[in-house]
Amino acid sequence: MIPWLHPKRHDFPPVDQALESPDGLLAAGGDLSPGRIIAAYRQGIFPWYNPDEPILWWSPNPRCVLFPQEIHISRSLRKTLRKTAFKITFDQQFDAVINACAAPRSYAKETWISQDMKAAYSALHQLGVAHSVEVWENDTLIGGLYGLAMGRVFFGESMFSRRTDASKIAFANLVEHLVEWGYDLIDCQVYNDHLASLGAREIPRSLFIDLLGKLLVDRPAHEWTATRRFQS
The missing domain is CATH 3.40.630.70 (Leucyl/phenylalanyl-tRNA-protein transferase, C-terminal domain)
Incomplete structure (x- = not known):
């Protein structure tokens, strides 16, 4: 299981908690507000998901x-x-x-x-x-x-x-x-x-x-x- 992000807070779990398979999957949910996206990138995290999925956040290893x-x-x-x-x-x-x-x-x-x-x-x-x-x-x-x-x-x-x-x-x-x-x-x-x-x-x-x-x-x-x- 991966954490579900709080709808208002922009915090993320530590990237070393990301899954090995699929590689780098860290969290789900939240939104695509500018503040959240900027906070994600500053921590080495980015959003990637298919249109029919919830928002998924990734930090693959290696990078x-x-x-x-x-x-x-x-x-x-x-x-x-x-x-x-x-x-x-x-x-x-x-x-x-x-x-x-x-x-x-x-x-x-x-x-x-x-x-x-x-x-x-x-x-x-x-x-x-x-x-x-x-x-x-x-x-x-x-x-x-x-x-x-x-x-x-x-x-x-x-x-x-x-x-x-x-x-x-x-x-x-x-x-x-x-x-x-x-x-x-x-x-x-x-x-x-x-x-x-x-x-x-x-x-x-x-x-x-x-x-x-x-x-x-x-x-x-x-x-x-x-x-x-x-x-x-």
Whole structure:
């Protein structure tokens, strides 16, 4: 059994109480209010659930992360970047990005990004906590990603592509800016081959929690606005 969260308090059980199977399941219930979501991320916890389920909260072990200085841009991706100059913008079309991330994929008929999730993260965007990266080909949105920025950590949520490598282009551009701005960690949550190809790797949850304790103390001084042609 896992704990059921209080409807008003934003407290969570310790992450070391998360289940081993399914990996990282910690608690259920509560709501998707900005205060609760922010409190969750600060403790290494995130919501993920299907639309017909109660809200489920997770803290997997190990944790997939990317240290910005370790990003890997493959030879083929560099070749793509040299061939075409895509326009990259930040925070220009947050709702369009999250809607695209929620769209059905070729490998899955359903999405975990429900209407409630979209509304919750859009509210965080209005508060300046959630941010988007957009990739444009002329005036057409072809890729992007969104996530949360707190302290010197970017918590990645989801990405999408409508052209080959468009999400990788968004991610590479984001990391370039995060390095410039003084960020030290990108949370990728759970390992997958797509993220690993960009340099992500798994670390113990205990180390991840220790890093959050150090990196959430201060916040880099910068504006989440950028428009540039990405050049390799």
